[in-house]
Amino acid sequence: MTEVRALAREVIDDPTLTYRQRMHRLAGLSENALDPPPVSAACAEALEKRIICDMYEGNAPHRPRYILPDYAKLLRDGSAFLELEPARDLDEALNTLLIGYTQVPSITGYPVWLGDLDALLEPYTEGVSDEELYRRLRLFWIAMDRMLPDAFAHANLGPDDTRVGRTALRLERDLLQVVPNLTLKVDPARTPDDLVRDAVETVFACGKPHFVNHPMMVADLGPEYGVASCYNSLRSGGGSHTLVRLNLREVALLHEGSRSSFLDDLLPRYVELTAELMEARIRHLVEEAGFFEHSWLVADGLLHLDRYSAMFGVFGLAEAVALVLGCEGVTARYGHDDVADELAHQILLRVRDLVAARPMPYCGGNAGRALLHSQSGIDLDVGVTAGCRIPIGEEPGLLRHLQTVTPHHVLFPAGISDILAFDETARRNPDAVVDIVRGALRTGMRDVTFNLDSNDFIRITGYMVRKSDLAKVEDGARHDSTFLGAGAVAQSHGHHRAPKRIMAHELDVGSRR
Numbered sequence: 410m411t412e413v414r415a416l417a418r419e420v421i422d423d424p425t426l427t428y429r430q431r432m433h434r435l436a437g438l439s440e441n442a443l444d445p446p447p448v449s450a451a452c453a454e455a456l457e458k459r460i461i462c463d464m465y466e467g468n469a470p471h472r473p474r475y476i477l478p479d480y481a482k483l484l485r486d487g488s489a490f491l492e493l494e495p496a497r498d499l500d501e502a503l504n505t506l507l508i509g510y511t512q513v514p515s516i517t518g519y520p521v522w523l524g525d526l527d528a529l530l531e532p533y534t535e536g537v538s539d540e541e542l543y544r545r546l547r548l549f550w551i552a553m554d555r556m557l558p559d560a561f562a563h564a565n566l567g568p569d570d571t572r573v574g575r576t577a578l579r580l581e582r583d584l585l586q587v588v589p590n591l592t593l594k595v596d597p598a599r600t601p602d603d604l605v606r607d608a609v610e611t612v613f614a615c616g617k618p619h620f621v622n623h624p625m626m627v628a629d630l631g632p633e634y635g636v637a638s639c640y641n642s643l644r645s646g647g648g649s650h651t652l653v654r655l656n657l658r659e660v661a662l663l664h665e666g667s668r669s670s671f672l673d674d675l676l677p678r679y680v681e682l683t684a685e686l687m688e689a690r691i692r693h694l695v696e697e698a699g700f701f702e703h704s705w706l707v708a709d710g711l712l713h714l715d716r717y718s719a720m721f722g723v724f725g726l727a728e729a730v731a732l733v734l735g736c737e738g739v740t741a742r743y744g745h746d747d748v749a750d751e752l753a754h755q756i757l758l759r760v761r762d763l764v765a766a767r768p769m770p771y772c773g774g775n776a777g778r779a780l781l782h783s784q785s786g787i788d789l790d791v792g793v794t795a796g797c798r799i800p801i802g803e804e805p806g807l808l809r810h811l812q813t814v815t816p817h818h819v820l821f822p823a824g825i826s827d828i829l830a831f832d833e834t835a836r837r838n839p840d841a842v843v844d845i846v847r848g849a850l851r852t853g854m855r856d857v858t859f860n861l862d863s864n865d866f867i868r869i870t871g872y873m874v875r876k877s878d879l880a881k882v883e884d885g886a887r888h889d890s891t892f893l894g895a896g897a898v899a900q901s902h903g904h905h906r907a908p909k910r911i912m913a914h915e916l917d918v919g920s921r922r
Contacts, residue, residue, distance in 0.1 A: 609846070828906065
């Protein structure tokens with residue numbers, strides 16, 4: 410208790426924190442003064458050693474990590490809890506969404522999903538001029554950034570071409586805001602090249618949006634899904650109870666024998682310990698905290714327990730591959746050597762099968778199983794690569810890079826992201842970038858994300874921070890995520906990704922497998 414009091418005093422006296430940032434940190438200290446959900450001694454030891462990681466969600470789960478409300482129902486039917494009538498025009502729709510956002514809980518304290526904004530708002534634009542649509546959406550866009558100052562607040566556009574979607578991309582280029590994070594759903598049958606190019610030009614300005622493979626998402630999650638937070642894919646009207654991740658590097662450090670012993674002995678043991686921690690957290694949330702019994706979102710029909718699952722994350726693949734091969738006397742690098750790339754895929758297939766075989770309570774959103782997720786790291790990670798990515802600064806040329814990572818994407822329905830860094834040749838060849846996005850999605854990438862070093866934005870894991878904000882973070886930051894971004898840049902040097910040149914021709918992204 411003495412330690413908690415000292416930490417609380419540090420938070421209260423920290424002049425760089427806003428009032429709300431202080432309150433959020435104090436709440437976390439209070440929660441972590443409680444005992445966590447009980448687990449076995451082996452699971453507790455693995456957690457303490459950070460072989461498995463609970464993402465510091467808190468000792469007493471009382472709200473799901475990710476909540477994706479049915480905002481369409483909120484607009485259509487209103488809310489008894491919020492005393493809101495159905496929205497009748499664009500002003501009422503924007504007002505209803507902003508009010509709703511303030512009442513959606515999450516780990517960050519802000520909503521992690523803001524909905525399919527173009528699909529939600531397009532029905533309310535009839536009779537609204539282009540000029541007036543821009544003016545009203547501009548106020549809404551500014552309000553989101555000022556009221557929800559956290560880069561994990563994430564909105565979706567597409568796959569159809571709409572006035573709202575086009576206006577949103579224009580606003581992103583004009584305002585250069587951190588919030589909202591943004592994903593464009595791309596469907597080859599519905600999303601025109603001109604819209605993809607518009608989005609590419611927007612990335613040149615502000616690093617957003619991601620490009621997500623809509624047909625692949627629908628095949629895994631159904632047509633009603635959302636991309637939330639960083640790039641996490643979940644069923645809308647549901648979400649994820651928790652995200653627990655397995656550090657493949659730490660597992661590989663325990664390995665001394667044959668490759669088969671790693672795949673058949675070590676991996677199954679630590680996958681099960683990760684699943685044990687997930688189950689304990691889920692049961693506490695549902696059975697003891699009773700979130701789904703008292704949440705207004707459930708009462709108003711915006712959230713459903715049977716659309717929930719949980720996210721089983723993995724990271725440190727690159728290091729695990731090197732360590733396992735090292736035990737065989739082989740020196741090879743993931744992303745550069747076929748033997749390393751093939752082992753990487755073999756490890757992920759094994760994890761996929763183990764997770765798919767392990768029942769998980771209250772996960773009706775995925776047939777009673779967890780969803781596999783390539784976890785993109787946190788600011789405390791040192792010496793370990795995010796998710797299934799190639800280590801920063803070691804990225805090969807574009808084609809080899811895509812051929813290495815693309816086969817993994819089908820294994821991760823809850824999201825996987827590989828961040829490509831392009832140099833200034835991309836600005837001169839936007840149509841070539843459109844070809845890259847199209848080709849990568851066509852050959853099996855779930856998510857295409859790229860950075861351009863010349864703008865003010867850095868994509869950290871899946872969220873954005875502004876370089877200008879990082880430069881003055883010691884004096885405080887309005888966006889809470891800026892503090893995380895500063896730590897991540899210092900630890901993982903995400904701004905040092907090897908840039909790729911883009912030439913004006915269509916890229917044939919083939920597969921070596």
